[in-house]
Amino acid sequence: MDLASLPGFRDFFPEEAARRDYIFRVWRETARRYAFSAYDGPPLELTDLYRRKSGDEIVGQLYCFEDKGGRDIALRPEMTPTLARMVASKGQSLPKPIKWFSIPQVFRYERQQRGRLREHFQFNCDILGEEGVAADAELVALVVDCLRAFGLGEADFRVRVSDRQLLSALITAVGVEGDALLKVVFASVDKLSREPPEKVKAKLVEGGLQEAQADRVLSLFQRKKLSDITAEFDSSKAVCDRVMALQRFFGILDAKGLQGYVEFDLSIVRGLAYYTGIVFEAFDCKGELRAICGGGRYDQLVKTIGGVDMPALGFGMGDVVLAELLTERKLWPEKLAQPLDVFLVLVDEKLRPQMLSLAHQLRGEGLGVDYAFGEMAVGKQFKVASQKEARAAVILGPEEWKRGMIKFKNLATRDEKELSVSDIGIEFKMLLPGWRTYASTLKQ
RNA sequence: GUGGCCGUAGCUCAGCUGGUAGAGCUCCAGAUUGUGGUUCUGGCUGUCGCGGGUUCGAAUCCCGUCGGUCACCCCA
Numbered sequence: 212m213d214l215a216s217l218p219g220f221r222d223f224f225p226e227e228a229a230r231r232d233y234i235f236r237v238w239r240e241t242a243r244r245y246a247f248s249a250y251d252g253p254p255l256e257l258t259d260l261y262r263r264k265s266g267d268e269i270v271g272q273l274y275c276f277e278d279k280g281g282r283d284i285a286l287r288p289e290m291t292p293t294l295a296r297m298v299a300s301k302g303q304s305l306p307k308p309i310k311w312f313s314i315p316q317v318f319r320y321e322r323q324q325r326g327r328l329r330e331h332f333q334f335n336c337d338i339l340g341e342e343g344v345a346a347d348a349e350l351v352a353l354v355v356d357c358l359r360a361f362g363l364g365e366a367d368f369r370v371r372v373s374d375r376q377l378l379s380a381l382i383t384a385v386g387v388e389g390d391a392l393l394k395v396v397f398a399s400v401d402k403l404s405r406e407p408p409e410k411v412k413a414k415l416v417e418g419g420l421q422e423a424q425a426d427r428v429l430s431l432f433q434r435k436k437l438s439d440i441t442a443e444f445d446s447s448k449a450v451c452d453r454v455m456a457l458q459r460f461f462g463i464l465d466a467k468g469l470q471g472y473v474e475f476d477l478s479i480v481r482g483l484a485y486y487t488g489i490v491f492e493a494f495d496c497k498g499e500l501r502a503i504c505g506g507g508r509y510d511q512l513v514k515t516i517g518g519v520d521m522p523a524l525g526f527g528m529g530d531v532v533l534a535e536l537l538t539e540r541k542l543w544p545e546k547l548a549q550p551l552d553v554f555l556v557l558v559d560e561k562l563r564p565q566m567l568s569l570a571h572q573l574r575g576e577g578l579g580v581d582y583a584f585g586e587m588a589v590g591k592q593f594k595v596a597s598q599k600e601a602r603a604a605v606i607l608g609p610e611e612w613k614r615g616m617i618k619f620k621n622l623a624t625r626d627e628k629e630l631s632v633s634d635i636g637i638e639f640k641m642l643l644p645g646w647r648t649y650a651s652t653l654k655q
Numbered sequence: 656g657u658g659g660c661c662g663u664a665g666c667u668c669a670g671c672u673g674g675u676a677g678a679g680c681u682c683c684a685g686a687u688u689g690u691g692g693u694u695c696u697g698g699c700u701g702u703c704g705c706g707g708g709u710u711c712g713a714a715u716c717c718c719g720u721c722g723g724u725c726a727c728c729c730c731a
Contacts, residue, residue, distance in 0.1 A: 218722075218723085271729080272729075288731065291731095317731065318731095321729075323724090324724080327731085331731075401730095501730085502730090504731090505730095505731075528731095529731060556689085558690095559689090588687080588688065589690060590687060590688090590689085590690060590691075592690085594690095594691050594692080596691065606689075608689060610689085618690095620690075620691095622691070622692095625690090625691085627690085
């Protein structure tokens with residue numbers, strides 16, 4: 212008990228590790244389908260990288276300390292600043308658009324609760340060097356397809372999309388001016404999904420808005436359709452421009468046939484200060500869990516961090532909420548562990564050297580092979596073999612061995628067959644349908 | 656940082672209004688010394704989270720503390 216793991220940190224026993232690896236596999240496969248390249252960065256960064264660039268929200272929850280060289284450093288709470296730094300360090304030399312992904316473990320020092328630990332793995336996909344909404348739509352499509360790859364459908368999740376520029380323009384159009392008030396509105400509006408309108412209004416007034424302004428701001432969130440907005444605010448060029456951009460954005464998703472997964476929702480704001488345009492979050496439809504993922508456009512961040520002017524956007528999807536959702540919807544694949552191909556059953560200890568030689572030979576050919584380390588009753592060996600869900604057992608018995616034969620048993624069908632030792636590799640190829648060549652194993 | 660609930664075997668938990676601990680599962684062994692997921696039998700594991708208090712006596716009541724959990728704050 213004294214050496215228990217730290218609060219908010221997880222141990223991954225084989226079962227959990229297998230689930231995590233499954234999630235990673237789907238993530239990587241999705242990134243590959245969308246032609247994103249993998250990159251990685253250090254888990255520790257100078258605290259300043261986050262202090263100055265990400266907004267105050269994140270800084271209070273950093274896992275930070277001084278290292279032995281007196282540097283003020285932090286475990287990364289997110290990947291985006293690292294990515295911005297990496298890309299900026301190459302100047303403008305990388306071919307655009309840059310489409311990169313990573314699966315970093317990120318850390319936040321805060322009290323844990325459901326769906327939120329002090330550490331999690333986060334699938335990050337970012338597009339840099341492209342300012343058009345085609346990139347935003349592509350990224351949202353990637354999110355949708357990723358979740359679909361886990362078996363989640365239209366009944367399970369929705370990506371809600373908003374636009375900070377549109378929201379700013381609207382707020383200005385209803386007469387609220389100034390960055391400070393804008394911030395108040397953003398912060399209050401973020402609560403709309405969780406708190407009653409009166410409470411949000413109270414917050415707005417508390418933040419310095421007049422009652423009438425607060426009402427007008429809140430009324431903005433009644434409308435669900437972009438066309439309603441254009442109808443009412445056609446005198447504001449800023450509003451109309453952004454509505455048109457959003458219409459192009461949704462048009463692209465329509466063309467991909469994904470309209471059923473996305474919806475316009477002005478109340479999506481996102482906490483991080485660096486977002487500058489379209490922002491989005493994915494939620495489970497039942498509303499039981501917190502956001503599955505979130506992201507958006509951050510056109511200024513690369514410049515702020517690395518001095519290189521480059522439009523950019525990205526999202527992060529954590530493994531914790533996703534795993535909860537998969538459990539809830541019973542969407543885990545049945546077999547997650549690496550299957551064992553063969554268990555070698557030793558009938559007589561005198562044949563152990565021959566068994567070891569055979570095990571080594573089969574492993575050399577790429578098969579997963581296991582056997583008992585010490586003397587064990589034959590019945591027990593079979594028990595172990597089936598416990599490990601081996602596909603087949605090979606029985607080395609003195610009688611067959613004298614004739615150069617072994618017994619091969621398909622543990623699923625219980626069929627048994629005698630094979631010659633020399634042909635064993637070829638026989639496995641035919642008898643084990645899932646048999647992989649050594650080379651293909653390495654490529655996976 | 657604040658609050659609610661919880662803390663008994665590796666796991667899930669029982670233990671009534673105080674009389675110094677139990678079940679199921681898992682694990683190990685055997686029935687079954689050349690054939691497995693069933694069944695049966697036997698076995699191991701606990702300073703009852705920790706510290707203090709009340710009491711003749713505390714797993715049980717009280718206080719504190721640590722841990723877990725959920726929510727708030729905030730948000731990847």
